[in-house]
Amino acid sequence: MAYSDKVLDHYENPRNVGSLDKNASNVGTGMVGAPACGDVMKLQIQVNDAGIIEDAKFKTYGCGSAIASSSLVTEWLKGKTLDQAAEIKNSAIAEELALPPVKIHCSVLAEDAIKAAVADLKSKQPGSKEAA
Amino acid sequence: MSHTAHHFFELLGLPQQFSIDLVVLQRNYRKIQAEVHPDKFVTATPSERLQSMQTATLMNEAYQTLKHPTSRARYLLQLQGIETLEDSNTAMPADFLMTQMEWREAMEDAQHAHDIDALEDLLRTMKASAKALQEEFADTVSGDPQAAAHLVRKLSFIDKVSADVQEIISRLED
Numbered sequence: 001m002a003y004s005d006k007v008l009d010h011y012e013n014p015r016n017v018g019s020l021d022k023n024a025s026n027v028g029t030g031m032v033g034a035p036a037c038g039d040v041m042k043l044q045i046q047v048n049d050a051g052i053i054e055d056a057k058f059k060t061y062g063c064g065s066a067i068a069s070s071s072l073v074t075e076w077l078k079g080k081t082l083d084q085a086a087e088i089k090n091s092a093i094a095e096e097l098a099l100p101p102v103k104i105h106c107s108v109l110a111e112d113a114i115k116a117a118v119a120d121l122k123s124k125q126p127g128s129k130e131a132a
Numbered sequence: 133m134s135h136t137a138h139h140f141f142e143l144l145g146l147p148q149q150f151s152i153d154l155v156v157l158q159r160n161y162r163k164i165q166a167e168v169h170p171d172k173f174v175t176a177t178p179s180e181r182l183q184s185m186q187t188a189t190l191m192n193e194a195y196q197t198l199k200h201p202t203s204r205a206r207y208l209l210q211l212q213g214i215e216t217l218e219d220s221n222t223a224m225p226a227d228f229l230m231t232q233m234e235w236r237e238a239m240e241d242a243q244h245a246h247d248i249d250a251l252e253d254l255l256r257t258m259k260a261s262a263k264a265l266q267e268e269f270a271d272t273v274s275g276d277p278q279a280a281a282h283l284v285r286k287l288s289f290i291d292k293v294s295a296d297v298q299e300i301i302s303r304l305e306d
Contacts, residue, residue, distance in 0.1 A: 035218035035285040038292025061236040
């Protein structure tokens with residue numbers, strides 16, 4: 001299957017690969033996996049005192065589309081609030097990367113990873129950043 | 133679901149349960165395939181030929197489904213009306229996913245080091261893990277089908293990573 005130029009770009013030069021300290025109180029970790037293809041995705045976000053995402057890292061084992069989806073969302077996440085982050089939809093990821101229908105589940109995985117990371121972070125910081 | 137129209141276990145003369153005798157499965161399958169073999173229908177009517185071909189196709193599907201533990205498990209749940217949602221359910225326990233990542237990392241390291249022994253060790257670990265899940269499935273499937281569906285999703289991951297390791301081993305052995 002032919003990958004789009006944008007998928008290839010993220011696949012060959014993935015942005016923000018790596019890890020953040022999962023025990024830090026301002027870091028949220030989301031781990032999700034797709035049983036059908038065996039892809040595993042870990043996405044981490046770090047917020048500053050104002051509740052803005054200042055860093056995002058990922059580690060993904062999977063096909064080019066899964067890697068590109070996670071690489072893309074780490075770029076999108078920086079500068080967003082947690083609520084804005086949680087609004088990122090898989091359809092936007094799929095559209096940006098021109099994913100074919102059989103690869104849509106890779107963008108679903110990335111959306112679910114964001115939601116899991118945001119939920120993890122919110123569970124660490126109960127309501128304290130809402131007013132910022 | 134096309135599967136529900138025919139009952140694969142019944143077609144192949146096996147009890148409807150996860151633990152089956154693979155020798156009996158293969159023996160029954162071969163017996164039926166021999167009965168519907170196209171060579172026996174050379175002089176038959178077109179409708180008889182079509183019928184035998186359809187039976188052969190169905191038997192093949194039944195055999196392939198029951199032969200592999202994960203597809204057999206998935207099918208058993210389908211018979212109970214439970215879908216395993218392997219393409220949409222992405223919520224897996226963090227420790228399970230962590231193990232998947234560790235296996236994938238070990239796989240890549242061994243691949244780069246051309247270390248076939250390490251890959252075979254990894255494969256053995258995966259097989260043991262799959263076997264434990266299969267035993268758990270056999271105990272769970274009738275009492276708690278949703279928990280059993282979760283086990284199928286785990287097995288699906290292990291099947292995929294095992295196949296990837298297997299492929300690397302065969303490539304390195306070439």
